Amino acid sequence: MFDRRNFLGSAVAASISHPVGAQALKAVPLPAADLHGRDEDAYWKALRAQFLIPSDVVNLNVGTVGSSPRPVLKAIFDGFAQTEQMTQPGSEDYPIWGYGSWDQYRRPFADFMGARVEQMAILRNCTEANSYVANGCDMKAGDEVLISDEEHGSGEMPWMLRSRRYGVVVKKFAMPKPPKDAAEILNRINDAITPRTRIIFVSHISTSTGVVLPAKEIAALARSKGIVSAFDGAHAPGMIKVDLNDIGCDLYTGSMHKWLFATKGTGFLYLRDKSIMDRVWNTIATGGYDDPTRMADRYMQIGSSCIPTLMGLNAAVDLANNIGMDRIEARGRMLCDYIHAEMMKRGAEDWTSPDPALRGAIATVNVPPVQRMELQDWLWTHHKVRIRGGNPSKLRLATPYFLSKADIDRFLGLYDEFRKIKGIA
Template sequence: MMERRQFIGSLAGLLSPELLPALEAIAANPGAELPAIKAVTRLGTGRPEDEKFWSRVRDLFYVPRDVIYLNNGSLGLSHRVVVEAMYRHLLESESVRTTKYGDYPWWGYGPALEIRKKVSAFIGADPEEIALTRNATEGMNTVAAGLDLNPGDEVLMSDQEHPGGRSAWYQRAKRYGIAVKEFALPNPPRTPGEILNRLEASITPRTRVISVSHITTVTGGMLPVKDIAALARSKNIISLVDGAHAIGQLPLDMHDIGCDYYAASPHKWLYAPKGTGVLYCRKGMAEKLWCHTAGGTWDRPELGCERLTNIGTSNYSILVGMAAAVEFQEKLGKELIAGRERYLNHYLRKMLSDWEGVWFINGPPPELSTAMVKAALPLKKLGDFPIRMWEKHRIWLVTADGDEKLPASIRFSLPIYISTRDLDRTLEILKEELSKRKHQET
């Protein structure tokens, strides 16, 4: 059991006096700039390859130095800016420090315009085009359950959609008789055009909706969603994009992409609090949806996305955290962040390309991937390999066993604070572990 002195010592390592003064002190100064935001400003200008700069960025996260976390694709780890903002708002609201009557610490009732304005500016949309959700799955379900479709109408999607993006359509098919059709993504794709051609070849006269990922959870590969949206529009087909992995990983401009709907999970690459989500509805498209959760404004389509946001009492503090995550990215620089992720992607690919029997299931940056690398291995089964990597080496990876189509694989998700030294260490240990596993298979 950890002794009290050891416990306090471990906290001292996390709560750096310079970056994170006592949270109670932060909460006592509601009008002051957050200490962690000041620390971001002091970082100055960085470059994608500047390891010293990104080491200082890592100081803004709580991740211990001996941990190599390569799973942003499932869950991002929030930084100090987010935690400080949430904690301050939580103490402010729960102590009823507001001077405005009816200013409750919740969302789910009313417009929540302050948050929607910040998010919309960040992703190139208008505030009235933004609905607040709890994740991309909820956003995808809002559209899938809300559109008027008839039996026999087709929904076209790729064969690499996340269950949160595909299941709502399959449930609707089972209940109401629509048809769901999948097209196969190439592994790996050579060009964005190859993906677009496969999708277009799968469209039929019955296709009413195209529902695809911007970046797939299976491989981390990117789809040409702007071209897909333009193709859909030319054929009078509704376009829905599952952007769970894209927000925070890529600079986004909804108006430039041109899709009808776009669902996002900021808790991954934006490092926002878990339980935050965004649904973009192109102007005039929110009115076409029935509410999947009917609140008091369900029958007021003139409210647009506000009507879809009114889902009942929810935690406003996490929305404050999401707004802080947006501020962090804007101060650090969206293009710089994407550049860092591409740099790490290229670095990892270069190191792995020399390994016998290893190849890449997704394509390279910048058009076919950004911060995720899916590496196929010369093995069929990995067994307890990912458990050993974490419990023995403190390296968190996501793996998949092979099947009749593909060998076993590893999905590397590369957060900005990971260093090239971390990747070198990971590959050194990985090579040893895979050698052991290969001997076991033979």
């Protein structure tokens, strides 16, 4: 039986013996800007020290959730310490967002993503943003949305809800496993388009396989046929360099808590211009939702939310800019190529792509007869190595910049050991 008093007592005792807050707020210097050129391993090791992840833990599952580093945590904690004093200068100022435009938090992230502030709405997660798209676009019964067979539940289910309520048709095309090149993906999308297709909604980076889809080419294809292009970019910010206005899509959603390592509870919706905003209804509404002069800001009118999360977002953007997205992307791709090649040597079936251009920092492989959950539980319970994938035998291996080759080699050695234990040749 749950004992609330004992639980609370244990929590207090734990906070005294393990002062996590103090540890998180402890300043650890960032590496010098020129260290990367002098000693690359030392540079990435210094950045690893920004994360609270214990040194004996290997996290190959940033694809589910990232770990906020010290600068982000400090910004969050400082934000609460500041806002909860309730000493805001104006009599109508309060420590919440969801009613104002908050450009000081929108603009840094918009700049980071190659967008303008008036195109960017900061929301609470990618699911909320995807629901805006699916529920807000004007469509009638029989109209089609074209999605891939690899969409995350938060991308697919809003459309399934729309289908059940209003008769919108959800049509899927099969992603190649693996795609040999970008043209193969484009051809499958083009072949699945019908006269009833109104929206193409696909992931920029597949949560299932890690394939980096040719977003710019897909957007151009949609535009040539008068179809709205929308992307679920949950994995893109912080993994690869993104320029939304260069991609040329109509709508783009995403999360900041994965590869950008921002606060949990931050997501976004990008809308290209007023013409697309006029076609997407707000599905959460409070005062200001219907003011077209507010542009993307009107999709932020969602009620009380938490300002310190946005302070943490600014710190995450600052850290990524300090490192440089070109450097982050190159690091993630290098580690991904390494773990991908090593798993191929071990006879794994490639589900990402043999084309390095279609890989970012996720390599997905199929490894029958290894049972994914059995391996996953064994790795974490006995060896503090986190992975994820899909049943029965799919492994999704994420390679954030703070990992080392030694971390990957540790996983590979344990994978080999597990196969021996199970008698798998």
